[in-house]
Amino acid sequence: MRTKQQLTDDIRNERRAVLVVNAHARRGRKLYDTALAGLTAAGFTLLGAYPVDRPGELERTLERGIGLGPDLLVVGGGDGTISTGARVLAHRDIAMGLLPLGTTNNFARTVNVPLDLGDAVATLTGGKVVDVDLGLAGDMLFTNHVGVGLSAEVMRKAPRSLKRLTGRLAYPATALALLTRHRPLRATVRAGGREHEFLTHQLYVANGGFHAGRPITADADADDRLLVAYPVGGPTRRTLLRETARNAASGDRRTLGDDPFIAVGELLLETDRPALVEVDGEPCGSTPMRIGLDANALRVMAPLDTVDR
Incomplete structure (x- = not known):
């Protein structure tokens, strides 16, 4: 090399x-x-x-x-x-x-x-x-994120014609349509000898510094040897919508030390029922899943x- x-x-x-x-x-x-x-x-x-x-x-x-x-x-x-x-x-x-x-x-x-x-x-x-x-989701390398919950369904069902017409707005539009019948997951993140449990419609594990075209935090990037796990909202649909808007508006003013971010090098993600997983917008099996890093890959x-x- x-x-x-x-x-x-x-x-x-x-x-x-x-x-x-x-x-x-x-x-x-x-x-x-x-x-x-x-x-x-x-x-x-x-x-x-x-x-x-x-x-x-x-x-x-x-x-x-x-x-x-x-x-x-x-x-x-x-x-x-x-x-x-x-x-x-x-x-x-x-x-x-x-x-x-x-x-x-x-x-x-x-x-x-x-x-x-x-x-x-x-x-x-x-x-x-x-x-x-x-990032490494199971045995699949990825650049940006792993999504569990609503996003996995959105990525499967967002119409290609809508994405061509509206760009990034296609994803929230599809999510709103699906949200009315989506049930929250009880997700457990095991990392560093600790367990973090969330009841949420959506959980992400990010490798890079951006999601949905907006900063995740001011100090997350793709060269820091860290994954960032975080739920978006709680068990209600209202909190999902509120936290989605908050993340989009304030990502560049938050840090990895703020709640609810978990910054680690490797984690095990489990859910109370098997849940579909999407990796950078592509289907990638279901939970449970071990997620790690391939440094300087x-x-x-x-x-x-x-x-x-």
């Missing part, structure tokens, strides 16, 4: 890259040609460029791109696409470039990659390679001022 500085220098000097864009992402199909033109104009030698129309082909296409031997594999899409790219690129001597083309773009926000496509391309030419942690091209521990 090259050092981060060596890989950064190789990307800047050689500019050997592969582009993979999820054409089903909210803006993917529309912006694929723009991304391709931007990378070419920036002087990259594109060993391969692939718009992926079928979700089932994404992982195979990423593996195909790796086989071409790039220094930088540029992945365009939403959080699910970026998470898939991270799993495929984990522990490889290749940096991942981000083109945030999705609805919430949580991981891009976490590593400070600009959401504007032109600025994101500029980061690929003028940024640096950093190491970030990935992924190399990412990020802005020069990104903190790299």
